[in-house]
Amino acid sequence: MSQSTLFSSGLEFANLAASSGLLRRSWKGISDLYAGMNLNRRVASSFSLKYRVYEELDLTIIAFVTNPICTQDHLQPDLVSRLALKENYNFPHLEFLCAKKIPSFSVNRTAVDLLCFHRDQLVSLKSQIDHSKPLIVTGHALGGSTASLFTLWLLDSIGSGKKCPLCITFGSPLIGDKNLQQAISQSSTWNSCFLHMASYQDPVPRSLITHHSSSTQTSVYKPFGIFLLSSDKGSACFEDPSTILELLLAMGSISVPNQRMQTYHYGTIVENLHRKVICKNSTPQPGNITGFLPLQASITLQLWTVGLAHIQRQPQWDILVQKMETWEPLSWKKKISDPFKRLSEAKINIYYLEWYKNESKTRGVGCYDSYKKQLFSFDQDAIMLKKRLTVYWKDMIAEAEMKPQREGAAFRIRWLFAATNYRLMVEPLDIAEYYRSGRRDYVNQGRSKHFIQLEELLKEEESVLDNLNSSRKQNLESALTLDSCFWAHVEEALLMCKLLTSVESSVLDKELATQKLIGFEDYVYGLLKNYVVSSDIFLFQSSYMIWWNEYKKIKGNSYNSTLTKFMCDPGNYKQYAKGVFDFP
Template identity: 45%
Template sequence: MDSVRAAKPLFSDGLNLANLVVSSDILCDSWAAISAQIDGNHQSQSPSSSETVKIQEFEHPEYKIIAFVTPLVAASHLQEEADLVPSSSSEASEFQFLCSQDSQSFAINKAAISLFNALRDSKLSPLKAQLLMQVAKSSKSIPHIITGGCLGGSIASLFTLWLLRRLDSATKNRPLCITFGSPLIGDDGFQQAISQYSTWNSCFLHVAHMDDCFPRLFLLSTAEQSLYRPFGTFLLCSDLGGACFEAPDTIIELLTLMSRERNGGTADSQIFNYKSVIESLEQRLICKNHSAFSVLDADSFQAGINVQVAAIGLMQIQLQNMDSDALWRKIVMPEKDILERKNQALDPAKALNKMKVYLAYFEWYKNKCEDDGQGPGYYDSFKNKMFKRDHEVVKFKTELEMYWKAVVEEAEKRPQFPGAPLRSRWLFAGTNYRRMVEPLHIAEYCKLGNRSYISKGRSKHFKLLEQWLDEHQKQPRNSVPNNSKIKKITSSLTEDSCFWAHAEEARITCRLLNSGGSNSAEIKNLVDFEKYVMGLLKSCAVTSDIFLESSSYMQWWREYEDMLSKRLMGTSHNSELTRYMKDGEYHCYK
């Protein structure tokens, strides 16, 4: 049955998304905020002066709008400012946090970054501080819509990114940036840096009309393929309707087709008036006028894209200029790739509860191994695999490892912001996983006779989970939530997930010395291990299973005592750990 079952069809929802946006009133309210500030004399050939930029806040029952309005600027002037400023330059220093493992450099439009920097200290920094204070005061802060037209939209986008860096770990109500007729502001690296963090990419909606030349401006500035790339979601529209697209390649192709159809668009120094466009989209939604968009196609996804292309008034021109293969390659396939990646993408929130169930099984396994008080404990039980349960736990270990490797890899690729790359919920869950499961990785590694686990055998995702927890705990106490959860973790599991790696190295060293070796460095290593164990005992950072009679730690202790008695020839070794063990204090350790 499975072999003949048809693959689940994909459907493009760009038309429905556009209708949802139009029906929500946020487009109408956002454009009203911009147009309320536009002055017919508010015009300039050089928009670099911060004094001419207006910023206005508008209160609505469900959200607050912050509108950026810049002077009217000639398209020819912006074309002259089409140069890209690299992320390594001092001009782009505020956005170097976007650099990540997969996106190590990017570039931003010169006109946009210059105006942003001119506004940063005088207007943008106080505004950002105000918004952060509002979020800090209330966990139920209302959402913010940050908007702007033309170059004001570019500043709105940059400001939103600047704000997201601080807000991402503090609030679920992230700002929504809506631009109208904004030029593209970054290159491929800039687009990739934002799209790596899907929650950031979804914060941007760019509205572009066929008759507005500014969204296509930098696509026309070079004869070859443009260096500029779109990010976020684009609501492309015409007098016939509108539809949303997400794939950068699709958006560039459609913007280029728009340019060919309209041969320029708005006049120089003119901001396109989106009021009538929004009203037309609302009217079409109410009247459900989609008869002109009926396009038949055997492929459900391509049919949906055809409908969207028809909705923005480009069906006729694309049929004249493209065969079906070209249409698939340039417009349909990029959108399909985006949707398929979304469907395949790991959703940590949905999978986390399942991982918690697997960890609960590990708790059962750990307790079962310690039931009679004489067993070796779950570390040594798994290492020797004497029982059926030791083999059954392997599948849960594998599932957990795959999940957390994917979570850590995704977090590492994202643009970095203050604090841990993982939210507290995942950071504490990851810590619980690391402390519970890494000992089993150590057991497998050492069972094969390998040495130096920490430097040679330790997985990168364990190192990063530990590093991020350390960085999180070093933050000021009032900025670290849920400290009680940290205590809960440390009370049931040994804090240092590499404890058993240290114990295995100590056992090997003991055997070498017992066989006649006399390396002073090895003796020092054993003394250091004593101090390490005593430090864990004093801070109650190790669990009682290490003292089970058959555990590797107790085997080390007996071998260590034997080695000391031979070497000291009756002389007492009076270390703190020796006194602790000989006095039997560990029998009362909890």
């Protein structure tokens, strides 16, 4: 897609947030809590948390606050690992965020200490929540950190059909490392549960970014969710984590007299935002941006709006714009990537391959051998379908390894069904290409990692396996062979037959080949007996039948085994295809 068709909609999202009234209602809950607090420094410096539940007609609001002085006195950059959360803090409620490629993550120690210090009260609070109404969890400063962790705790126990909470924080520090950010961001549902408001006058949201790891000199803390960054000129929303980090750091270069966290500062910002939306935003706009491409113009407007106009003529501005021009389209592409739509498109390609399988069968060949020998014009179409599907499923596996294991269970089942159909349909075509090029030992030397991963994922989901095995005997005409490496074993058996008939083969090689062929017999008979191999293998021109005819010549008419008893009577093939053959 060309850049001229791209734009960044952060200003529109900020206006939407302001016009919804949720910011005002959330901040009112926070300000009501502050109104009842003793703000004397000597009293307020204690490590305490206050919260209140506001039951309204259309939603529930839970607000968290600590005294601002508590944030300044206690906030530290130390991190607590997932294992320490579970074992040292006895808080296993974030385990659901783990994924295969994200087995661990770390959370800010101060936020964890605050949450666990009030664990008993929060357990009681959690049990009292009415999930029939929309829920907003909100908080300011360290109270916002608690709100974020409490929201994650709620997500752990929310089942299908229940509304996810919306967490709105004001001036909250970042709470976790890159792994936590990735675990949450990989779920579009979870990531959209968090809206963090940060003012250019507030040092707290960026306070932990400047703490670097000794080895990489990069920020250990990473943002997740949507950030609504604001200045006296307005606000803009951002979702890309790299963009948010850069902007928070850039906003730190703004000179604000007596810059410090002000308790009621966000109330003024929220009211100004609401007024601007009502008045159609009469704030003066930046200088001439005519001639800019839409993406450049929208990025310039957003940077100006969040208070970075002072660096517009500095090299830092151009660097920031260039970075955002790269990040924004990637973020936009990710957001519009509907997993259900992409899965549906993949299924359509599978349907075309099913047609290809049936058409090859009507010609007496079978899709494996038709694809291997490229006998017909539609074999070329199958090559393109295979490529498209392989690209899609490799991407999906990479995403699946990043996704939390308990996220999207219903979609996971649909996904696994489609993934299994893909593997059973496409891996034989990969095998055909492999042996057509003269190579051997596909299982150990040539098998793609993504097929192995899909097979392992299927083994983890017993319900899908049971469904695949049920009613196969009644549908063998259209069923796929459940061992997607079946044709690789057939090819190896053909090679063993050639070795046995070769005058150049040694006695030892022939003995080994004979043992392998006996093992192949047992393997095939086991598949047949369990009705897990397609009846297409009995097509006259199939590689399996070519193997059988070669093997029968080598062994002679006197050879007897369970497989030869079955194979010597062609009538058995028809009974097998109907699912009525009675195996001894």
